[in-house]
Amino acid sequence: DQQVKQNSPSLSVQEGRISILNCDYTNSMFDYFLWYKKYPAEGPTFLISISSIKDKNEDGRFTVFLNKSAKHLSLHIVPSQPGDSAVYFCAASAGGTYKYIFGTGTRLKVLA
Amino acid sequence: EAGVAQSPRYKIIEKRQSVAFWCNPISGHATLYWYQQILGQGPKLLIQFQNNGVVDDSQLPKDRFSAERLKGVDSTLKIQPAKLEDSAVYLCASSSRGFATDTQYFGPGTRLTVL
Numbered sequence: 001d002q003q004v005k006q007n008s009p010s011l012s013v014q015e016g017r018i019s020i021l022n023c024d025y026t027n028s029m030f031d032y033f034l035w036y037k038k039y040p041a042e043g044p045t046f047l048i049s050i051s052s053i054k055d056k057n058e059d060g061r062f063t064v065f066l067n068k069s070a071k072h073l074s075l076h077i078v079p080s081q082p083g084d085s086a087v088y089f090c091a092a093s094a095g096g097t098y099k100y101i102f103g104t105g106t107r108l109k110v111l112a
Numbered sequence: 113e114a115g116v117a118q119s120p121r122y123k124i125i126e127k128r129q130s131v132a133f134w135c136n137p138i139s140g141h142a143t144l145y146w147y148q149q150i151l152g153q154g155p156k157l158l159i160q161f162q163n164n165g166v167v168d169d170s171q172l173p174k175d176r177f178s179a180e181r182l183k184g185v186d187s188t189l190k191i192q193p194a195k196l197e198d199s200a201v202y203l204c205a206s207s208s209r210g211f212a213t214d215t216q217y218f219g220p221g222t223r224l225t226v227l
Contacts, residue, residue, distance in 0.1 A: 040223075
């Protein structure tokens with residue numbers, strides 16, 4: 001049972017344009033969401049998070065939007081840069097627990 | 113600040129052999145996690161330690177996997193005997209207290225190939 005889904009395995013975007021990565025979840029108990037970025041041969045690196053009491057969180061070029069009614073979150077990267085090329089994982093947890101449930105990842109390629 | 117260290121980075125073994133992975137978390141981090149990431153999937157939590165005690169090992173295949181965190185610092189994960197389906201990247205992560213809002217910092221992982 002895949003509780004966190006990233007339905008787009010890959011995405012290509014031109015440098016300078018907006019990248020939008022999507023994530024859907026099924027468990028209504030999830031109340032904390034995160035995005036991690038992973039380069040080849042490295043471990044995932046924390047990017048940005050959002051609590052369910054908010055619908056938007058921004059950090060520089062990265063913004064995460066949460067739509068609780070649709071059980072959907074998205075990561076916007078503006079403007080996209082070639083160094084953003086990586087695999088992006090969304091993750092969710094419930095009830096203040098440590099236990100992250102990860103999606104399958106979306107490979108972003110930013111074309112120069 | 114030094115990150116999470118893992119060794120070895122790569123390991124190739126035959127099925128039914130045993131293998132061990134080592135992790136040294138960020139200094140002062142009380143919580144340590146082992147994840148399994150199979151190709152094309154997201155990381156899956158195998159076990160979580162709080163200091164040297166196990167908090168959650170519900171997804172650890174205990175018939176073949178074992179883990180310990182002696183003295184509440186570094187940790188080892190062992191597989192004995194290995195199966196083909198154990199081929200994956202094994203990631204270690206640590207966080208300061210183990211709350212959901214505490215960032216989990218990941219090591220580079222150990223890529224295991226079972227032939």
